[in-house]
Amino acid sequence: MMGLELKILFKRYRLPLGVLVFIVVIGVVVGYWWMDERRRVKGLLVQGEALLAKREYGRALERLDKYLAERPGDGRARLLAVRAARQARDFRQAQDYLGQCAANYGDAEWIAVEEKLLAVAQGDDRPVSALRERSKGDDALALVILEVLVQRDLDTYQLGAALDGFTRYLAQKPDDLHALLGRGFVWERYLSFADAAENYRQAVAAHPDSERARLKLAETLLIVGTPQEALTHFVWLADRMPEVPPVRLGLARCQRRLGEPDKARQILDGLLVEFPNHGETLWERGELDLEQGKAGQAEPFLRKAAQARPFDRRVQYSMYRCLLQLGREEEAGKFDKRVKQLDSDLARLAEIRKGVKTDPNNAALRAEGGLLFLRHGEREEGVRWLQLALKLDPNCETAQRALIAEASRAKN
């Protein structure tokens, strides 16, 4: 029946069969291309969202940018782009996207919240209390808010608020890797390593293939003094990344703490061939000799370690003990003095930490704390405190000078 109709059609319009086939093929190709293009554009959004969830903000922004070039009217995607740009600290682009949101996306609350979040991310604390209130909800928006607030609390060293934020985030997303690691980090800052290890342990349980979580857990277990358990994780890591220095150093430390000095020495010597000036490795190697009563052999390692880590009181103390063992009391005294100076710094830092809890906007305290952090080798924390001091008091000369010096040092 169909064949007959086609025959009539061909006869009436005098079309050759080949042309008809051509038209059909073109149609199919165009349709496929159209569908593929739709899929490609949609894929950009999906990839953008996935990267956002993985906290790869730069790549997420790139995908969302491309998507919005194709679909400029997608308001939800535009809000995601605001988030990505904000988290990537590209505030100008975030502002641009946000400006276009109102017209394209109907969720007024989300837009208003994003405006506030953007302000907070740029250092404006005025919206903080309103956002804290809104973050008490149990919806997706509350999670977005918590993410920003926790970062802000960490930046301003409000550890209690950060801990609370992570805990509320985890109440909604108990397996979130970032939040588990973040909460562990806060416990470490509180010097409560058992609690930190517990969070890292949860992170490993939820994400057994995460090398980052595994390394944090292993390193913290060494600190809390369970080298046997730490060793199992370092061995797991060594199977996957045998050449990574922190993994090798961790393995050596486990072996030393488990009373296997020869195994530890072998690993450390290997590391020092590749990284002859690595302070932690030098210290560990020197300690290994020192505890075996070989002060003469320990000295060159410890001396280099003390130079590499002038802020590390453990290393300075080891050098002091080493020189005492060698009968060089006078030189040992210099290291003892250094240890006392570092002790005094740490005591002052503890006071400052207490002080900023009650007086968080004291720029002078922040600047002093920043300097002490820098002196103790905690560059990131030091710079953060100095920047905060400058934010609180743009005329804070201490912070200005220290930041300039630090930038110059980093450049060199």
Next chain:
Amino acid sequence: MLRVIYPLNLIFLVSAMIGCGGSSQPAGKNAAKTGEGKLAIQEVVKPLEWKQPLFEDVTGQSRIAFTYRNGETTANHFSILESLGGGVGVIDFDRDGLMDVFLAGGGEFGGPDKKTIQGLPCALYKNTGNCVFLDVTAKTGVGQLGGEKPWFYNHGVAVGDYDRDGWPDILVTGWGAVALLKNVATNPLAPGEGRRFEEVTIQAGLGQGFEWATSVAFGDLDGDGFPDLYVCQYVDWSWRKHPLCYYDGKTPDVCPPKNFDGLAHKVFRNSTRGGFEDVSRECGLKSGGPGQSKGLGVVMVDVDGNSKADIYVANDTTDNFFYLNQSVPGKIKLEERGLVSGLARDDRGNANGSMGVDAGDPQRTGKAAFWVTNYENELPMLYRNDSVQGRLLYTPFSTAAGIGAIGQKYVGWGTGFLDADLDGWEDLFVANGHAVRHPAGNSAKRLQRPVLLMNQNGQKFRDAGEQIGPYGEGDHLGRGVGFADLDNDGRMDLVLNPLNEPVTVLRGVGGKDRHWLGVHLVAKDNGCIVGAKSVWESTGKLQTRFAKGGGSYASSGDRRMVFGLGQETAGTLRVTWASGLEQAFENLPVDRYYRILEGTPAVAVEQVQGK
């Protein structure tokens, strides 16, 4: 120095020894010689297995029924006073050759506001043999102080013969006071027939000046033969300085020592006239104050080989002290060398929260090593003696010795060296339990299991908690521990006085197929032996035991020295007395104790009779 060698024919053996629950003599050549068929069967030496229990809980059969109370059930003050607990004094008060047990009782809170600090009575249990004890608290008068005054809130116990009358006396420490209990005859005409204790604190010059005394060590510091006193003091807590702390942000709890100033410790010189003189100000002691002192444990032992007692003090969260004894007769002079000797801090340069302490020779170097129990997140520290050519130097050795494997979740208190399996290598025991009532987060639990570390030929220690037996499987609030051979079988037994739970007696049952030799040193004219040492030499290998004062936590152990001999049955015993006199003894039959009187060859060695 005088060096005398006593051949075997000068040794006077009095009688065989009998221990708890049957024979105390391990099988071996000597057992075969005795013709005791039952023992001879054990001649075949079996290798010890790792899982074999080394202790047996004999609390029930011991009839010791006593609990140290800290008062937490009488009021919820969460005061730091409640965290310390009490100790054990091992004392052969009636000189019958069996070690008796004195126990600190603690205290509670009374009065309308529950702020009256009241002591609870201490107790004395007489060893009647076979690990069975008799409560003689009332009979000996230790249930109360002189003039029928009640006890103060008490912690520490020290045993020493302060008046050199040959009968050991007791010093008890506590909050605001100490008490010296003189061992006197019930009937002065028959001193051996009955003994009791008479409080002589005020007469002895110890009636004032104490704020919060914890551990004490008796030891002759100035070389006159009379035991002087080192008294640790803790912190300046009182109701006027009584903060509450919140580790989890909401639950009140005991504050850490960092919230208080440390109290200066005290040294008393024995006046040799039945009392003591406070020489704390002039003898070179470190001061108290913020971040200073906070003493909880002390041990006296000679570390530099001059036979003078030196002093190592465990301080809580502040640098530990090491006092090198520079005294001259009649004048006590101490020089603090904690930092320069490496004994003040751990291997990271941190001052630890130290509680218990002991000295021993776990590596058989002949030099005194120190062992300190610490707070959670810290390792108990073993300090190896690396001193050379007059330079005192200690090296933290816990990490290298594999002690890190036990983790840092323990809060360690009573502790000591003991050769639990008689292999000749000193092992370590630690009683653990948290200092606060509600440990926060994922930190250590309040109740904790004890730790036994078995020495692996001096190089490593193996966590052998499972070999403590059922007691070791449970969690406890460990505090004071008395180390004593209660049944005279050569195996160290443990008397544990935990917080708010009954005293436990663990009988040592390790090293059944191994030999041992015990030494009871008695200095001339009942002089103090602290500073002396005994060395057992066999096939070129040495074992050294030091005469110590203090040790463990708030406790005083059996002052006899025991050498685990493994399969050895022959060797030379050398004794170096605090006076400098050296004596040597060849071919002593093993598996028994010897009472060695300083410089008296006629009856130099005498075997103690057991019951």
